[in-house]
Amino acid sequence: MDTKDRKYNFRQIEQKWRDNWEKAPINTDKTRPKFYCLDMFPYPSGSGLHVGHWRSYVISDVLARYKLLQGHYVIHPMGFDAFGLPAENYAIQNNVHPEAAVKESAKLFKRQLEDICAMYDWDMELSTTDPSFYKWTQWIFVQMFKKGLAYEKEMPLNWCPACKVVLANEEAAGGECERCGAPPEKKNLRQWMLKITEYGERLLVDLDKLKWPEKVKKMQADWIGKSYGAKIDFEIDGRDDNITVFTTRPDTLFGATFMVLAPEHALVKELTTSENLASVEKYIQDAGALSNVDRMAKKDKTGVFTGAYAINPLSGEKLEVWISDYVLADYGTGAIMCVPGHDERDFEFAKKFGLPILEVISLDGELHELEEAYTGDGVMVNSGEFNGLPAVDGKEAVAGHLAKLGIGEKTVNYKLRDWVFSRQRYWGEPIPLIHCDACGIVPVPEADLPVTLPHVDSYQPTDTGESPLALIDDWVNTTCPTCCKAAKRETNTMPQWAGSSWYFLRYVDVNNDAELISKEAMEKFLPVDYYVGGIEHAVLHLLYARFYTKFLYDIGVVNFEEPFTQLFNQGMVNRFGMKMAKSKGNGVSPDGLIDKYGRDALRLYILFLGPPELDVDWNDNGIEGVFRFLNKLWRLVAENVGKTVATTPELEQARHKMIHDISTRMENLTLNTVVSGFMEHTNKLTDMARSGGIDADTLRDMIILLAPYAPHIAAELWETCGYTTSVFDATWPTYDKEKMAESTITIVVQMNGKLRENIQMAAEATKEEVLAAAKASVAARLEGTIIVKEIFVPGKLVNFVVK
RNA sequence: GCCCAAGUGGCGGAAUUGGUAGACGCACAGGACUUAAAAUCCUGCGCCCCUUAAAGGCGUGCCGGUUCGAUUCCGGCCUUGGGCACCA
Numbered sequence: 001m002d003t004k005d006r007k008y009n010f011r012q013i014e015q016k017w018r019d020n021w022e023k024a025p026i027n028t029d030k031t032r033p034k035f036y037c038l039d040m041f042p043y044p045s046g047s048g049l050h051v052g053h054w055r056s057y058v059i060s061d062v063l064a065r066y067k068l069l070q071g072h073y074v075i076h077p078m079g080f081d082a083f084g085l086p087a088e089n090y091a092i093q094n095n096v097h098p099e100a101a102v103k104e105s106a107k108l109f110k111r112q113l114e115d116i117c118a119m120y121d122w123d124m125e126l127s128t129t130d131p132s133f134y135k136w137t138q139w140i141f142v143q144m145f146k147k148g149l150a151y152e153k154e155m156p157l158n159w160c161p162a163c164k165v166v167l168a169n170e171e172a173a174g175g176e177c178e179r180c181g182a183p184p185e186k187k188n189l190r191q192w193m194l195k196i197t198e199y200g201e202r203l204l205v206d207l208d209k210l211k212w213p214e215k216v217k218k219m220q221a222d223w224i225g226k227s228y229g230a231k232i233d234f235e236i237d238g239r240d241d242n243i244t245v246f247t248t249r250p251d252t253l254f255g256a257t258f259m260v261l262a263p264e265h266a267l268v269k270e271l272t273t274s275e276n277l278a279s280v281e282k283y284i285q286d287a288g289a290l291s292n293v294d295r296m297a298k299k300d301k302t303g304v305f306t307g308a309y310a311i312n313p314l315s316g317e318k319l320e321v322w323i324s325d326y327v328l329a330d331y332g333t334g335a336i337m338c339v340p341g342h343d344e345r346d347f348e349f350a351k352k353f354g355l356p357i358l359e360v361i362s363l364d365g366e367l368h369e370l371e372e373a374y375t376g377d378g379v380m381v382n383s384g385e386f387n388g389l390p391a392v393d394g395k396e397a398v399a400g401h402l403a404k405l406g407i408g409e410k411t412v413n414y415k416l417r418d419w420v421f422s423r424q425r426y427w428g429e430p431i432p433l434i435h436c437d438a439c440g441i442v443p444v445p446e447a448d449l450p451v452t453l454p455h456v457d458s459y460q461p462t463d464t465g466e467s468p469l470a471l472i473d474d475w476v477n478t479t480c481p482t483c484c485k486a487a488k489r490e491t492n493t494m495p496q497w498a499g500s501s502w503y504f505l506r507y508v509d510v511n512n513d514a515e516l517i518s519k520e521a522m523e524k525f526l527p528v529d530y531y532v533g534g535i536e537h538a539v540l541h542l543l544y545a546r547f548y549t550k551f552l553y554d555i556g557v558v559n560f561e562e563p564f565t566q567l568f569n570q571g572m573v574n575r576f577g578m579k580m581a582k583s584k585g586n587g588v589s590p591d592g593l594i595d596k597y598g599r600d601a602l603r604l605y606i607l608f609l610g611p612p613e614l615d616v617d618w619n620d621n622g623i624e625g626v627f628r629f630l631n632k633l634w635r636l637v638a639e640n641v642g643k644t645v646a647t648t649p650e651l652e653q654a655r656h657k658m659i660h661d662i663s664t665r666m667e668n669l670t671l672n673t674v675v676s677g678f679m680e681h682t683n684k685l686t687d688m689a690r691s692g693g694i695d696a697d698t699l700r701d702m703i704i705l706l707a708p709y710a711p712h713i714a715a716e717l718w719e720t721c722g723y724t725t726s727v728f729d730a731t732w733p734t735y736d737k738e739k740m741a742e743s744t745i746t747i748v749v750q751m752n753g754k755l756r757e758n759i760q761m762a763a764e765a766t767k768e769e770v771l772a773a774a775k776a777s778v779a780a781r782l783e784g785t786i787i788v789k790e791i792f793v794p795g796k797l798v799n800f801v802v803k
Numbered sequence: 804g805c806c807c808a809a810g811u812g813g814c815g816g817a818a819u820u821g822g823u824a825g826a827c828g829c830a831c832a833g834g835a836c837u838u839a840a841a842a843u844c845c846u847g848c849g850c851c852c853c854u855u856a857a858a859g860g861c862g863u864g865c866c867g868g869u870u871c872g873a874u875u876c877c878g879g880c881c882u883u884g885g886g887c888a889c890c891a
Contacts, residue, residue: 007842173887174886174887174888215807215808215885215886218807219886222886222887223887225890227890227891229891246891247891248890249891260891301889324889325889326889326891327889327891328889330890331890331891332890332891335891337891338891344804345889345891346891348889413890414890415890535885535886538886608815608816608827608828609816610815611816614808614809615884615885616815617815619814619815621814621815621829621830622814622828622829623829625827625828626828628828628843629827629828631842631843635843664819668819670817672815672817672827673816673817673818673826673827675827675828676817676826676827676828677826677827678827679826679827679828680826680827746823748822750822750823750871750872752872753822753871753872753873754872755823790871791822791871791872793822796822796823797822797823797872799822799872800871801871
């Protein structure tokens with residue numbers, strides 16, 4: 001140590017241990033029980049890492065190293081999600097080929113990731129753009145195709161005019177392109193879809209198994225959107241076909257006074273009478289031109305009457321059939337029964353167009369003039385034989401009655417739609433299908449995978465809805481694998497989510513060319529135990545990855561149905577009121593801080609900023625305090641090594657308390673309080689060392705506890721203390737509750753709940769002794785009062801209730 | 804509109820099961836060491852009353868409740884952030 005400025009030489013120490021660990025890696029014993037601690041892998045951009053990126057990587061690394069010290073073999077890999085629009089857009093902006101840009105960026109990222117000093121196993125490194133990886137991304141698609149889960153469909157889709165690409169529903173949530181924020185347009189396109197809806201129920205039910213933040217589970221459950229109700233057939237007046245509706249309120253069926261179909265509904269053209277045809281056609285045309293955002297933003301309900309009538313199956317009333325864009329074509333049956341008395345939207349529509357409003361649910365059983373839709377509880381009225389029945393029971397009763405009549409049945413509905421899986425961009429995995437005039441659509445044989453992405457100079461996206469790959473004749477033209485005649489390749493590519501939906505399976509068997517993953521590796525190392533990343537993927541990546549895993553389970557590739565047992569979402573790092581990002585000019589580079597305070601100090605400071613799950617505002621000021629702490633701790637060891645004293649009961653008590661505090665806070669992942677705990681205990685131990693000396697056991701355990709957080713200084717101090725094996729080969733110390741108990745405890749004395757005195761008592765003092773001492777301490781105050789009640793909380797406090 | 808978080812000193816934040824509110828750190832002020840500075844060490848640091856001290860009072864967004872005792876539990880509100888949003 002340089003005694004002149006009493007600061008430890010972090011530059012020299014950190015370099016020394018970085019070199020050492022490169023030569024002799026830690027965490028190599030694969031015979032230990034595994035713990036798979038995964039970071040959401042980044043897409044490599046050319047702008048590099050800022051301290052916001054560090055946050056999640058430090059959190060997961062602390063956890064990984066903690067598990068290592070607890071005796072696990074820790075799988076802690078890192079890779080690059082390099083296909084997709086972010087990488088392609090970056091390349092276009094900088095006028096380089098995506099392949100070159102990705103290579104360059106990955107190199108920069110890797111160097112910056114190494115600065116964090118996370119114990120990534122770079123032997124497992126993967127990139128989604130590597131043909132040996134996307135061979136299996138394509139293989140999974142082929143399996144889905146063979147199982148009928150991938151299908152082609154022409155339908156109106158969300159098209160982002162800025163990104164020049166279609167969006168999945170998940171990517172267009174909230175009426176904004178998930179990537180660029182532009183409002184998507186509607187465009188009729190032929191696209192490849194994945195039947196994620198077939199897994200909707202399992203994706204919903206299995207959420208219960210997961211140790212995930214409730215918020216994320218709820219977002220997924222809401223996205224899947226299961227609702228219980230009934231399908232009901234309404235006879236069309238004068239025709240022998242029906243309009244089928246889905247409703248969650250069969251109990252209000254008597255109150256259905258009109259019907260509305262989505263403009264796109266198949267029956268609309270057939271039903272419309274000749275005198276209404278012109279207005280209906282105009283309405284359909286106008287509705288079709290509206291984007292989803294405009295459609296949602298409309299303040300007023302609009303609609304037109306078709307001229308047709310349906311019959312309410314219970315009341316027998318004739319109901320006008322209207323069309324309106326407030327009914328969605330792709331949810332339920334695309335048609336609804338309208339109960340204006342008990343549905344706000346139907347009420348608004350009925351008011352505007354003068355349609356009848358009937359009360360059929362009443363809270364008090366009486367009849368009222370409805371000023372607005374009543375959506376609460378009550379009993380059925382105006383409902384014939386069902387009158388007087390509570391609405392909650394009415395749902396079952398009416399649905400059962402309709403089922404007996406053969407015109408309805410109980411059913412469930414989901415908001416989840418199939419996944420639009422093809423993209424009109426160059427930089428993605430080619431979809432491995434071949435279009436043959438004779439054989440139809442044929443998957444590329446597995447032996448011919450991967451279908452490699454051809455290297456071209458012109459990869460700019462087009463407005464046509466076609467991929468740039470369509471322009472490459474010698475790639476598009478091929479032969480049919482079945483009949484050997486001339487055929488054409490599918491030119492769409494996969495979305496950026498394809499690789500990330502399964503990458504976590506591949507790390508542990510990254511070089512396997514014969515299968516996606518060997519059974520042995522799968523059974524030994526999977527699934528992921530702990531997954532750390534941002535909340536922005538709550539319904540995108542995390543839903544897709546669950547879907548893929550369930551599919552791979554079904555075809556026997558993996559033996560588990562959920563990929564990520566536990567999930568942690570770290571909060572964002574903000575600066576100037578917004579998320580830190582290079583593009584916004586508010587990014588803080590770690591480089592200067594590393595140079596001034598070192599990697600260990602920066603790791604600790606990022607944790608110290610605030611609770612890991614909450615957003616924090618960045619400021620540079622506090623890192624000074626963390627740096628002072630590291631120096632203090634350095635001096636504590638340096639000044640006492642070689643002259644440690646024999647363990648005393650006080651030292652043993654302090655040591656067990658320290659292990660307890662750090663361990664429980666680590667387990668709870670309240671990592672900001674772990675750092676303050678280190679400071680607290682270091683301060684205490686420094687005082688104890690000065691007054692009576694410190695023992696070797698305490699120093700040893702303190703260094704082990706610190707190792708996950710500040711690995712370099714811990715390794716150096718460990719060596720200073722004379723240990724010859726790595727600190728990461730040590731075992732996480734355990735504590736004994738009895739040994740951490742203090743011999744003297746502070747008892748709080750209250751009167752009427754207000755603090756009056758603190759008294760020191762021996763830990764083993766009896767209730768009577770404590771009460772007597774407490775009474776004595778407040779004797780003067782008790783004069784002239786009557787003690788009504790004595791509250792005694794063992795080891796904590798005494799409260800006298802007096803009059 | 805619906806749902807979910809959060810609200811504590813000048814600042815970031817802490818408080819295990821309802822039991823001393825403000826740990827730890829930053830900033831600030833005073834002191835020691837030093838020719839001086841840096842570094843380090845010591846002391847103080849919620850607000851009010853008071854020359855000071857003692858004693859007292861108030862205090863965890865607001866109003867109320869339960870309790871011997873509430874940052875913690877319950878009811879009602881306010882503010883901020885996030886999610887969903889014509890899903891019948």
